[in-house]
Amino acid sequence: NAGVTQTPKFQVLKTGQSMTLQCAQDMNHEYMSWYRQDPGMGLRLIHYSVGAGITDQGEVPNGYNVSRSTTEDFPLRLLSAAPSQTSVYFCASSQSFLNNSPLHFGNGTRLTVT
Amino acid sequence: GESVGLHLPTLSVQEGDNSIINCAYSNSASDYFIWYKQESGKGPQFIIDIRSNMDKRQGQRVTVLLNKTVKHLSLQIAATQPGDSAVYFCAERDRGSTLGRLYFGRGTQLTVWP
Numbered sequence A: 001n002a003g004v005t006q007t008p009k010f011q012v013l014k015t016g017q018s019m020t021l022q023c024a025q026d027m028n029h030e031y032m033s034w035y036r037q038d039p040g041m042g043l044r045l046i047h048y049s050v051g052a053g054i055t056d057q058g059e060v061p062n063g064y065n066v067s068r069s070t071t072e073d074f075p076l077r078l079l080s081a082a083p084s085q086t087s088v089y090f091c092a093s094s095q096s097f098l099n100n101s102p103l104h105f106g107n108g109t110r111l112t113v114t
Numbered sequence B: 001g002e003s004v005g006l007h008l009p010t011l012s013v014q015e016g017d018n019s020i021i022n023c024a025y026s027n028s029a030s031d032y033f034i035w036y037k038q039e040s041g042k043g044p045q046f047i048i049d050i051r052s053n054m055d056k057r058q059g060q061r062v063t064v065l066l067n068k069t070v071k072h073l074s075l076q077i078a079a080t081q082p083g084d085s086a087v088y089f090c091a092e093r094d095r096g097s098t099l100g101r102l103y104f105g106r107g108t109q110l111t112v113w114p
Helices: none
Strands: A004-007 A010-013 A019-025 A031-038 A042-051 A054-057 A064-066 A076-078 A087-094 A109-113 B010-014 B019-025 B030-038 B045-051 B056-058 B062-067 B072-077 B086-094 B102-104 B108-113
Touching: A004 A087, A010 A019, A019 A031, A019 A087, A042 A064, A042 B102, B010 B019, B019 B030, B019 B086, B019 B108, B030 B062, B030 B072, B045 B056, B045 B062, B045 B072, B072 B086
Parallel strands: A010 A109, B010 B108
Antiparallel strands: A004 A019, A019 A076, A031 A042, A031 A087, A042 A054, A064 A076, A087 A109, B019 B072, B030 B045, B030 B086, B056 B062, B062 B072, B086 B102, B086 B108
């Protein structure tokens, strides 16, 4: 099993550009989520999904869209990049969030918006 | 604000010593706790978890202790090794929150000296 795979590892965008951060998991996990990690802020939840076709907002969803057309994939789209979106983005999955299963994280995408 | 916090932002120990990393939480509705390790440039890695109906759980070289009376969680690492140098996060789940969302602390930087 590869676990949670994120691409790209690094990305530089200009303000106003759009892009999609990819996330795939091969563990047949129901639950997938996106976090951003900023210095001194800890991990903050952007969006999450409890299964294919179902998504919902976390605590910092503005400026981001997600979709979940398959169990395996959960892409994060930046609609119009802003410098405030410079961060490290982590995708995470778990078997289920109803029965105390831990989140498994990818290795992150480091995004810089200039 | 975040209910999960840390007593110390940094901890330095000598190789072979035992390490204790602490975490305080304020939400009495939290029923599930997880410790993660994050090495530089990587995503958080699951170490050990504990449910609120337990007060101790052991893994390989690690022990998690939960004191619900004072809302305190600790991670003990036995015979600390240089490879244990990383940032350690605690996370809690509020059983009353939407789909058991996890809340993360900001982390403690553990440095192991030879």
